[in-house]
Amino acid sequence: PVRERFNVVFVLGGPGAGKGTQCARIVEKYGFVHLSAGDLLRAERQREGSQYGDLINKHIKDGSIVPVAITCALLEKAMEQSSSNKFLVDGFPRNKDNLDGWEKAMNDKVDIKFVLFFDCPREVCIDRCLSRGAAGSGRADDNIQSLEKRLDTYNSSTMPIIEYYDNKDLVKKFDASRPINEIFADVSKAFDELNL
Numbered sequence: 190p191v192r193e194r195f196n197v198v199f200v201l202g203g204p205g206a207g208k209g210t211q212c213a214r215i216v217e218k219y220g221f222v223h224l225s226a227g228d229l230l231r232a233e234r235q236r237e238g239s240q241y242g243d244l245i246n247k248h249i250k251d252g253s254i255v256p257v258a259i260t261c262a263l264l265e266k267a268m269e270q271s272s273s274n275k276f277l278v279d280g281f282p283r284n285k286d287n288l289d290g291w292e293k294a295m296n297d298k299v300d301i302k303f304v305l306f307f308d309c310p311r312e313v314c315i316d317r318c319l320s321r322g323a324a325g326s327g328r329a330d331d332n333i334q335s336l337e338k339r340l341d342t343y344n345s346s347t348m349p350i351i352e353y354y355d356n357k358d359l360v361k362k363f364d365a366s367r368p369i370n371e372i373f374a375d376v377s378k379a380f381d382e383l384n385l
């Protein structure tokens with residue numbers, strides 16, 4: 190039998206905007222499966238036999254973006270292996286290469302329901318990631334040098350992707366500088382309407 194299409198919600202926003210935090214709440218309340226592209230890449234570089242460890246490390250530290258073939262394969266594998274049919278794809282697609290690769294591989298397999306866009310000022314992004322680093326996140330990119338690069342990449346490469354989806358009327362934008370619960374109250378409205 191033909192598999193049902195995967196229902197996908199993309200979750201975008203700058204470093205530290207709160208993508209992972211809001212996704213955890215959505216999982217709890219709406220039963221989605223959370224797939225953070227960054228988490229999948231961080232796990233892949235630890236996997237024994239992975240050829241991509243050095244390449245992934247370099248991109249993460251430089252705040253640049255891993256080639257889509259690697260990221261998309263990790264996302265697709267995670268979806269295929271799940272028994273769920275509704276996914277939060279967090280932190281992807283981040284640039285044109287990601288978008289093109291995803292559309293080529295996944296267009297026939299997925300339904301994009303909408304795109305959550307957590308809009309957060311640069312200074313707030315920096316403060317949150319530096320605090321997280323100081324609290325012992327262990328992330329190689331929670332330092333000011335990497336953060337400046339992550340934010341530049343976000344502005345130059347990811348914002349155009351958000352605009353691409355906005356032109357398709359798929360973007361739901363949230364002021365992510367507010368307290369977590371306030372943001373989640375608005376996010377909840379989008380999922381209540383979705384009925385999935």
Ligand code: UP5
Nearest residue numbers: 204205206207208209210226227248249254255280317369
């Ligand atoms: N926090 C969260 N919400 C808050 C709020 N409303 N008020 C106050 N504090 C709040 O939150 C960050 C911190 O802020 C936490 O301490 C949290 O408690 C607090 P979090 O929810 O983790 O934010 P998030 O947006 O998920 O931040 P993250 O750092 O994960 O975002 P990035 O987009 O930078 O990281 P990601 O893991 O997606 O990517 C990392 C790198 O991987 C990229 O730079 C890139 O090199 C690579 N990558 C690819 O190459 N391709 C991909 O497709 C994906 C990643």
Ligand code: MG
Nearest residue numbers: 208209225227
């Ligand atoms: Mg995250």
